[in-house]
Amino acid sequence: MGYLLSKDQFGEAMRQLGKTYRIFAPVCKKGEGRFKDVDLVRYDFVSDASEIELTVESDYAFKEFMLPLSETLFFFTENQVKEADIDERPVIVFLRSCDMHAVKRLDHMYLENGSEEDWFYRRRRDLVKFALIGCSKSFDDCFCVDMGTNRTEDGYVFSVDESEGMFRCDTPDPAFAEAFAKAGGTEADVEPWCVTENQKAVTVPEDIPLSIYSDELWDEYTKRCVNCGRCTIVCPTCTCYTMQDVFYTDNGKVGERRRVGGSCMIDGYTDVAGGGQYRKTNGERMRFKVLHKIHDFRARTGYDMCVGCGRCDMVCPEYISFSNIINKVADAAGKEAGDDK
Numbered sequence: 001m002g003y004l005l006s007k008d009q010f011g012e013a014m015r016q017l018g019k020t021y022r023i024f025a026p027v028c029k030k031g032e033g034r035f036k037d038v039d040l041v042r043y044d045f046v047s048d049a050s051e052i053e054l055t056v057e058s059d060y061a062f063k064e065f066m067l068p069l070s071e072t073l074f075f076f077t078e079n080q081v082k083e084a085d086i087d088e089r090p091v092i093v094f095l096r097s098c099d100m101h102a103v104k105r106l107d108h109m110y111l112e113n114g115s116e117e118d119w120f121y122r123r124r125r126d127l128v129k130f131a132l133i134g135c136s137k138s139f140d141d142c143f144c145v146d147m148g149t150n151r152t153e154d155g156y157v158f159s160v161d162e163s164e165g166m167f168r169c170d171t172p173d174p175a176f177a178e179a180f181a182k183a184g185g186t187e188a189d190v191e192p193w194c195v196t197e198n199q200k201a202v203t204v205p206e207d208i209p210l211s212i213y214s215d216e217l218w219d220e221y222t223k224r225c226v227n228c229g230r231c232t233i234v235c236p237t238c239t240c241y242t243m244q245d246v247f248y249t250d251n252g253k254v255g256e257r258r259r260v261g262g263s264c265m266i267d268g269y270t271d272v273a274g275g276g277q278y279r280k281t282n283g284e285r286m287r288f289k290v291l292h293k294i295h296d297f298r299a300r301t302g303y304d305m306c307v308g309c310g311r312c313d314m315v316c317p318e319y320i321s322f323s324n325i326i327n328k329v330a331d332a333a334g335k336e337a338g339d340d341k
């Protein structure tokens with residue numbers, strides 16, 4: 001079932017849904033971008049549909065609801081532990097197709113990776129339903145088509161495409177269809193928009209030889225990368241974190257434990273007891289990140305971790321392009337295969 005709605009009707013449907021759900025969506029923050037007078041699109045809770053940014057790609061990913069940058073997990077005293085409370089109202093998260101595919105990666109990492117689910121992720125995940133934002137065009141840095149993430153056929157409760165003031169919504173979930181009908185929407189056949197080509201193309205190599213570890217291609221990133229970690233903070237599938245215990249009192253027995261976002265690109269990430277550090281240079285860190293995204297994760301799950309959203313290319317202050325690196329790895333792997341013949 002689908003609906004066509006005017007701007008006011010779509011706003012009314014969101015108002016009605018807002019009585020039950022909190023709405024977490026990309027929002028344009030005026031003047032909060034990297035440079036003066038540059039806007040930033042990041043996620044926030046909205047109270048009105050007009051705040052939702054549907055036409056511009058978001059600089060940051062939706063993951064901040066399920067994996068907040070800093071989350072208090074529990075409080076402790078000398079002999080008691082109490083989990084931190086969270087707002088338990090359900091949430092609708094607006095996201096694009098590449099990010100819907102990122103949800104599958106996050107679920108795998110936090111719910112299917114080992115014998116136990118991550119309880120703290122699970123309780124947030126259970127609150128969430130997804131609204132798919134259709135893509136009418138590819139943005140400059142996207143390479144979702146080659147990563148196979150440009151289409152989403154299920155997993156959302158409704159989709160929304162905006163064109164010339166009209167909103168097209170596909171509503172596979174009857175409960176949500178009712179909200180669109182009550183708002184005055186006209187029934188129609190709607191298929192969410194998706195792109196079928198990007199300006200950027202990547203070739204993800206099937207096999208990557210071990211010689212890639214010592215390939216000189218990584219040296220460039222030792223010089224160019226400034227290990228700021230921005231590429232990992234914006235990535236919808238980067239999930240590394242560190243733990244912090246914060247003590248409230250001088251006796252050191254009362255406090256809270258926090259889970260705080262980490263990054264394999266920054267100093268200190270691989271520090272170990274005794275002063276050791278596994279990946280000292282920025283090139284080594286880049287190698288680890290890239291191979292994790294397009295090789296190691298696939299070896300365990302059968303699909304790549306990177307979903308081709310292009311955000312890491314968008315935010316890098318050194319204009320380092322992840323899609324270029326994928327193609328360089330493919331070239332190096334191809335040369336190696338040729339050398340073997």
Ligand code: SF4
Nearest residue numbers: 225226228229231316
């Ligand atoms: S955003 Fe660019 S400079 Fe910063 S850590 Fe990532 S690759 Fe390096």
Ligand code: SF4
Nearest residue numbers: 235306307309310312
């Ligand atoms: S590595 Fe870059 S392109 Fe791939 S999912 Fe992360 S941010 Fe998006």
